[in-house]
Amino acid sequence: MAKAYNKQPLGRGLSALLDNPSEDIKSVEHKNANQIIGNVIELPINQINLNPYQPRTNFENEKIIELAQSIKQLGIIQPITVRKVGFKAFEIISGERRFRAVSSLKLKSIPAFIRIANDQQSLEMALVENIQRENLDPIEIALCYQRLIDEVMLTQEQMSTRVGKKRSTISNYLRLLKLDPIIQTGIRDGFISMGHGRALVTIEKKEDQLKLYEKILTKSISVREAEKLADNFKKPKKSLSRKYKIKEPFNYELKKLKKTYNSEVKIKLNGEEKGFIIIPFNNIEDFKEINKKLNGNK
Numbered sequence: 365m366a367k368a369y370n371k372q373p374l375g376r377g378l379s380a381l382l383d384n385p386s387e388d389i390k391s392v393e394h395k396n397a398n399q400i401i402g403n404v405i406e407l408p409i410n411q412i413n414l415n416p417y418q419p420r421t422n423f424e425n426e427k428i429i430e431l432a433q434s435i436k437q438l439g440i441i442q443p444i445t446v447r448k449v450g451f452k453a454f455e456i457i458s459g460e461r462r463f464r465a466v467s468s469l470k471l472k473s474i475p476a477f478i479r480i481a482n483d484q485q486s487l488e489m490a491l492v493e494n495i496q497r498e499n500l501d502p503i504e505i506a507l508c509y510q511r512l513i514d515e516v517m518l519t520q521e522q523m524s525t526r527v528g529k530k531r532s533t534i535s536n537y538l539r540l541l542k543l544d545p546i547i548q549t550g551i552r553d554g555f556i557s558m559g560h561g562r563a564l565v566t567i568e569k570k571e572d573q574l575k576l577y578e579k580i581l582t583k584s585i586s587v588r589e590a591e592k593l594a595d596n597f598k599k600p601k602k603s604l605s606r607k608y609k610i611k612e613p614f615n616y617e618l619k620k621l622k623k624t625y626n627s628e629v630k631i632k633l634n635g636e637e638k639g640f641i642i643i644p645f646n647n648i649e650d651f652k653e654i655n656k657k658l659n660g661n662k
Contacts (some may be wrong), residue, residue: 367555386588397648402652404443404475404476404477404593405477405478406475407446407474408473409463409466409472411454412454412456412463412474413449413454413456414448414455414456414463415455415460415490417458427461428464428465428468429465431461431465432466432469433463436469440462440474442454442459442462442473442474443459443474443475443477444457444459444460444476445458445489445493446476446477446478447478447480448479448499448548454478457479458490458493459476459490459547459569462474469533475549488512488516488518491508491511491512491516492512492526492527493496495508495529501551501552501554502551502552502558503541503548505537506538509534510538510541511538511654512526520535528605538564539562540561540562540565542565542571543561543564543565544570544574544577547577550581556577556580557605558588559587559590560580560587561578563587563590563593563594564576564577567594568597569597576593576594584611614633618631621643624657625643625657626653627643627650628644629642629643629644630642630644
């Protein structure tokens, strides 16, 4: 099997460090930590555990088999990254697909970069690594961002720096998590695109989201059409005009107007002291009579 990476030879001194419990490296402050950090080392498979913080939840067996066949023919293109969690004990930070493929081939070891990291650092590295390099679906990416917020306490600004994405891009992914779970599954399974999801998330009610989602599936509606249809579910914007309550002396003067014109005169204010008067009439004779009074003719 051809090796596709430059393996760092495991010298006697380095071997002693990893095999001797009295010299076990537990932190980056250890005097010999720099001797293993950053080196590619062939680690035994049985010393490596899966990452409990792994953001990817869907590993397709067919893709793992394809990767295994590629590794069998060409070797591993990129070593996995692990963190040291104990004596002869390591945990995957990134590269779980490669690890699963190698394990399926019954190989005894795998090339790995070794890192020293605590749980939070491991989670952050795993999430960022996946966002940057793995072919995650939009919902998995959104969940990665949400975990960086909830568990690593990163702001969107900090995430933008870590993953090299605009804040608006991060926000668009996070908004997908407001979709009904059925629609989220549809995005993960490739039934609809992220663009469709962005159109659906503008609809407030989940039942309305599902109505349009079903229509998109049955009629193969494009993203642009979905955006137009989503507008039909949106609530009309409330008028921003402020309503002013009629107070004295307007009420007193209003009574006089009603008596003068013998009509249910109304006042509508569009400011504290400005507005307009509405004088209703029932027929042309009423109108003429009101007009005479307005012009000072009794």
